[in-house]
Amino acid sequence: MIRVRRADTPLILAFPHGGTDLMGIDGLVSPWLARRDADWHIEALYEGLAEATTIATPVSRAVIDVNRDPSGASLYPGQATTELCPSTTFDGDPLYVTTAPDPAEIARRRAAYFDPYHAALAAEIARLRARHDRVVVYDCHSIRSRIPRLFHGALPELNIGTNGGETCAPALRDAVGAVAAASHRGFVLDGRFRGGWTTRHYGRPGDGVHAIQMELALRTYLPEPAQPTPDDWPPAYDPAHAAPLRATLAAILAACLEFAA
Numbered sequence: 001m002i003r004v005r006r007a008d009t010p011l012i013l014a015f016p017h018g019g020t021d022l023m024g025i026d027g028l029v030s031p032w033l034a035r036r037d038a039d040w041h042i043e044a045l046y047e048g049l050a051e052a053t054t055i056a057t058p059v060s061r062a063v064i065d066v067n068r069d070p071s072g073a074s075l076y077p078g079q080a081t082t083e084l085c086p087s088t089t090f091d092g093d094p095l096y097v098t099t100a101p102d103p104a105e106i107a108r109r110r111a112a113y114f115d116p117y118h119a120a121l122a123a124e125i126a127r128l129r130a131r132h133d134r135v136v137v138y139d140c141h142s143i144r145s146r147i148p149r150l151f152h153g154a155l156p157e158l159n160i161g162t163n164g165g166e167t168c169a170p171a172l173r174d175a176v177g178a179v180a181a182a183s184h185r186g187f188v189l190d191g192r193f194r195g196g197w198t199t200r201h202y203g204r205p206g207d208g209v210h211a212i213q214m215e216l217a218l219r220t221y222l223p224e225p226a227q228p229t230p231d232d233w234p235p236a237y238d239p240a241h242a243a244p245l246r247a248t249l250a251a252i253l254a255a256c257l258e259f260a261a
Helices: 031-035 042-046 103-129 170-182 197-202 239-260
Strands: 003-005 011-015 053-056 135-143 158-161 187-189 209-217
Touching: 011 042, 011 103, 011 239, 042 053, 042 135, 042 239, 053 103, 103 135, 103 197, 135 197, 135 239, 158 170, 170 187, 170 209, 170 239, 197 209, 209 239
Parallel strands: 011 053, 011 135, 135 209, 158 187
Antiparallel strands: 003 053, 158 209
16 A cells, blocks of 8 residues: 655655545545645655655545644644644635544554555665665655644745754755745744654654655645645646645755665
8 A cells, every 4th residue: 555666875755644544434524625735736746856766645634634743732732733643624624524533433544544654764765874884764744834733824835844944954944945946935943833743753863864844725736726625636747737845845855866875
């Protein structure tokens, strides 16, 4: 189920939220609502930009979010967020007609979908760390530009997360930030999105594993409507529309590889 494409370079691209498979779960308000918050077309966006190992799950984040703390602890205490097995959308709309998953169902989903994803990611980190002194885990994300429940106003185009510099060396954080600044796009380092569980769990600079999260505002590569509806969401992926951002991302990934080398 987990898709792994191996390369021998010291770069891993992780795609935790590109999946839309609802795995036959019952009781959802609607399949469209359950898929609305996916990182739409994220694998297509990064395709061919760098020689890197890629890891992706087909499972929708509405089933289980493989970038949340498996204990259920919030990554952003005091701020609105969604759970390991979400009960609501980003906007706060209920996902389930009656009740959200109980502890037994959450445990089942974790064993079936969360654990295999992270077993694959950990194995690839170990494989590449045996070959290289440094490995970069680059966690690929995107999100709607305006979600008042989660953040004020329009999100910057590029949101770089290193949990306040804890998950990677300053040289990598600075290199990615320099490319973002040179792109003349709006960007922020460790703003609203400081890095999810993947970045925080695997980022161990002292052990040669450097993790960084990139959260993209969807308007940077898709024609994003002001308010998504079933008639216009998700937008189709248009390579021409995405090309300018792909150039920026290619430069960012090149900086990651240069750092690791």
